[in-house]
Amino acid sequence: MALLIFTIRLSAQNADTGQQLYRTHCFVCHGQEGESIPGVSFRSGQFRRASNDDELSRIVLNGIPGTGMPPTNLNAEERRSLVVYLRSMHDTAAGAKGVGDAGRGMAIFSGKGSCLNCHRTGSKGSRLGPDLSDIGSLRNAAYLEKSLVDPNDTIAPQNRFVHAVTKDGAVINGRRLNEDTHSIQLIDEKERLVSLNKADLREFTLVKTSPMPSYKDKLSSQEITDLVSYLLSLKGSQ
Amino acid sequence: MKKSLLILLPAVASMLAAQVSFDRLLHTDAEPQNWLTYSGSLSGQRYSLLDKITPQNVKNLELKWVFQARSLEKFEATPLVVDGVMYLTEAPDHVFALDAKTGRIFWDYDYRPSKDARVCCGSVNRGLAILGDTLFLGTIDARLIAIDSKSGRPIWNIEVGDPKLGYSVTHAPLVVKDKVIVGVAGGEYGIRGFIAAYEARTGKEAWRFYTVAGPGDPGQKSWDKDSWEHGGAPAWLTGSYDPSLNLIYWGTGNPGPDWNGDDRSGDNLYSDSAVALDADTGKLKWYFQFTPHDEFDYDAVQIPVLVDADWNGSPRKLLMWANRNGFFYVLDRATGKFLAGSPYAKMNWATGLDEAGRPMRAPNMSPSPQGTLIYPNLFGATNWYSPSYSPRTKLFYIPSWQDSNMTMAKTNQQYVAGQRFTGGLPRAANAGRRGTRNTPVEDSSYGSVLAIDPKSGQKKWEFKMSDVTDSGVLTTASDLLFVGGREGYFYGLDARTGSELWRASLGGQMEAGPMTYSIDGKQYVAIAAGQSLFTFALRE
Numbered sequence A: 001m002a003l004l005i006f007t008i009r010l011s012a013q014n015a016d017t018g019q020q021l022y023r024t025h026c027f028v029c030h031g032q033e034g035e036s037i038p039g040v041s042f043r044s045g046q047f048r049r050a051s052n053d054d055e056l057s058r059i060v061l062n063g064i065p066g067t068g069m070p071p072t073n074l075n076a077e078e079r080r081s082l083v084v085y086l087r088s089m090h091d092t093a094a095g096a097k098g099v100g101d102a103g104r105g106m107a108i109f110s111g112k113g114s115c116l117n118c119h120r121t122g123s124k125g126s127r128l129g130p131d132l133s134d135i136g137s138l139r140n141a142a143y144l145e146k147s148l149v150d151p152n153d154t155i156a157p158q159n160r161f162v163h164a165v166t167k168d169g170a171v172i173n174g175r176r177l178n179e180d181t182h183s184i185q186l187i188d189e190k191e192r193l194v195s196l197n198k199a200d201l202r203e204f205t206l207v208k209t210s211p212m213p214s215y216k217d218k219l220s221s222q223e224i225t226d227l228v229s230y231l232l233s234l235k236g237s238q
Numbered sequence B: 001m002k003k004s005l006l007i008l009l010p011a012v013a014s015m016l017a018a019q020v021s022f023d024r025l026l027h028t029d030a031e032p033q034n035w036l037t038y039s040g041s042l043s044g045q046r047y048s049l050l051d052k053i054t055p056q057n058v059k060n061l062e063l064k065w066v067f068q069a070r071s072l073e074k075f076e077a078t079p080l081v082v083d084g085v086m087y088l089t090e091a092p093d094h095v096f097a098l099d100a101k102t103g104r105i106f107w108d109y110d111y112r113p114s115k116d117a118r119v120c121c122g123s124v125n126r127g128l129a130i131l132g133d134t135l136f137l138g139t140i141d142a143r144l145i146a147i148d149s150k151s152g153r154p155i156w157n158i159e160v161g162d163p164k165l166g167y168s169v170t171h172a173p174l175v176v177k178d179k180v181i182v183g184v185a186g187g188e189y190g191i192r193g194f195i196a197a198y199e200a201r202t203g204k205e206a207w208r209f210y211t212v213a214g215p216g217d218p219g220q221k222s223w224d225k226d227s228w229e230h231g232g233a234p235a236w237l238t239g240s241y242d243p244s245l246n247l248i249y250w251g252t253g254n255p256g257p258d259w260n261g262d263d264r265s266g267d268n269l270y271s272d273s274a275v276a277l278d279a280d281t282g283k284l285k286w287y288f289q290f291t292p293h294d295e296f297d298y299d300a301v302q303i304p305v306l307v308d309a310d311w312n313g314s315p316r317k318l319l320m321w322a323n324r325n326g327f328f329y330v331l332d333r334a335t336g337k338f339l340a341g342s343p344y345a346k347m348n349w350a351t352g353l354d355e356a357g358r359p360m361r362a363p364n365m366s367p368s369p370q371g372t373l374i375y376p377n378l379f380g381a382t383n384w385y386s387p388s389y390s391p392r393t394k395l396f397y398i399p400s401w402q403d404s405n406m407t408m409a410k411t412n413q414q415y416v417a418g419q420r421f422t423g424g425l426p427r428a429a430n431a432g433r434r435g436t437r438n439t440p441v442e443d444s445s446y447g448s449v450l451a452i453d454p455k456s457g458q459k460k461w462e463f464k465m466s467d468v469t470d471s472g473v474l475t476t477a478s479d480l481l482f483v484g485g486r487e488g489y490f491y492g493l494d495a496r497t498g499s500e501l502w503r504a505s506l507g508g509q510m511e512a513g514p515m516t517y518s519i520d521g522k523q524y525v526a527i528a529a530g531q532s533l534f535t536f537a538l539r540e
Helices: A002-025 A053-062 A076-088 A102-110 A141-149 A223-233 B022-026 B218-224
Strands: A161-166 A171-179 A182-189 A193-197 A201-206 B060-069 B080-082 B085-090 B094-099 B105-110 B129-131 B134-138 B143-147 B154-159 B174-176 B179-183 B194-199 B205-210 B240-242 B247-251 B273-278 B284-289 B305-311 B314-322 B327-332 B340-344 B350-353 B360-361 B372-374 B387-388 B397-402 B406-407 B446-453 B460-464 B473-476 B478-484 B489-494 B500-504 B515-519 B522-529 B532-538
Touching: A002 A076, A053 A076, A102 A223, A141 A223, A161 A182, A171 A193, A171 B105, A182 B105, A182 B179, A193 B094, B022 B174, B080 B129, B129 B174, B143 B179, B174 B240, B179 B305, B240 B305, B305 B387, B314 B397, B340 B350, B397 B473, B397 B478, B460 B489, B473 B515
Parallel strands: none
Antiparallel strands: A161 A171, A161 A201, A171 A182, A182 A193, B060 B532, B080 B085, B085 B094, B094 B105, B129 B134, B134 B143, B143 B154, B174 B179, B179 B194, B194 B205, B240 B247, B247 B273, B273 B284, B305 B314, B314 B327, B327 B340, B350 B360, B372 B406, B387 B397, B397 B446, B446 B460, B473 B478, B478 B489, B489 B500, B515 B522, B522 B532
16 A cells, blocks of 8 residues: 555656646647647547657657657656656546446436537537537546536637628627638538638627536536536547 | 527528538539539549630639648549538548638548558548538548548548558548448559448448459459459549449459469459449449450559440440550440440550450560560559540540550569569659659650540540649530649640640649539639649639
């Protein structure tokens, strides 16, 4: 037991050190959540070019030639700490409050919670909101619970909604997929891919709040825990 | 979430995305603003009814937008356009949904193929198929993946073949009814080729037709001993479909090993053939072998072009085929009967076709240990680059390599799983540039677009290029023809005369087929060149 506690403390220390190193060396490109590079998600716990810790450590040392990933001068101990931190980003159970029942959570998801009205899992539900088919691989319990209770606090930039009114008075609402100086691409409420020229718009708002309601007063704390358990079970099929 | 009332604008209404039913795929003529299949229709004609860009105004084409691929691989894809959204692949297996008007990205799906993937000739992908809200992608590690067209998320992902053995899928799948049909590449790895259909909804295999005749198939006698086991005959390009006959037409590739036929005496069925398969069962209705016992790598991997036309005074369902072996063929596509054939490029491996359409082999014209000079070279008089047929001009347009040759030497080679199995060493070709510059001499091969009268097999006109061409051909209802080439020029030609009417220098060679679509009445023409897709429309 003493050895186990020692090991856990050591890992925690490594992770703390690793977090500092992450902020210094990785944060600028990979972002706080490790998801700023398209197609790269440290939260997923899966690394395209590394199948074990040693390979991860080597990538940290050598970078990836031909890509924007540069080499570093971190020593072996520092790299080990950084790898521990990268692995910790995938700790999906972190912050879980109590034990939920994923089966009950699924019933809430498709019933009382009306989640499928906006979200999709597999081939069910709407594409208007973020697809949740593999959300259990990407987010931990604390994050998911926070999203349910206080969605405005956790809405990610790629999930922000837009409200647009054209010069002809047509109203378009949808989830933003892409935006540049002159245009914006979104999926609208009828699940159509729509591209708009900003010059054609009379009004354009990037909505700061999440269109999702808070479930704080709609579900009991046990129901939220059950729902979180169900969401954590969604690991995708690919 | 509260849903607010949405009022449709005309511009937004154009995005009104009905599901792409199979009925829509059957009737692409009813919606020429879209490009719903690899060739634009199930007939494989790569002909568009759009006519806003004409021989008179084509000179006013200007670049509208460019999509720059992240990959440095060859860009061989033809995009789809569905109700204003373009679906495009870049190598190896990266899918994009773009606003077809501006090129801006809606979503992308970056499938990372297994490191086990091995491909003979580039980690390429030529495009997608669509049915309903689902796109279908074949991958270089021989997977077939269904992708949600609205979100880019994978729906199912199934194995077509074992990449460790050299199986891969590089072409755009073909959707017929509720099935997705693909063939495999791997003719240089000793695979046993096949064409297979999968249920679009689930990915479950519905049928499989082996393009190398195996046990129980009378065609197996055309293989010596067990040579059929690694007989190749890949099927690496999209087929065509005739709903009136419910037949799928598909081209098959070279027998293996490519350049040494000593251990596979016989015709090697069904390599280098057109096969007609029942769309529901995959059963072989008929086959026509263009190059029996091929020793030159003359894959019959071309787009089957289906044409309904008068033939000797009677309406007939025709199959037109410009083959890599240098002959142009017309077949009856109901029966596979040979109707006509004639050479369209210099050749020395055959002296002509007999009454049944079988090539008459020239004596001593086979690869030898010391090497034999063969016309055309292994890349063929044409290759996979899409031809086009215009029902208006009634001409068949071939992107061709003229006067190409190569010294083909054979070697002895044993099959080793997953390793190249070619049995030869082609060398000293007279075609194609070396590096960045082209320095052709008197007897160099050159590229051309040939306009052939299918009835006579005679050349109506020829548009020559200094370098060879790997570009497909597109024709339109305004009698325009679009084609590119290795030199980086994208041309608009008069489809009736071959006269050059317009060209743009795109700075990268074209190894893809041009396509066209329209949005809000404005016609666009797109082609991949170098590592980018270029989209043109008339100046405002």
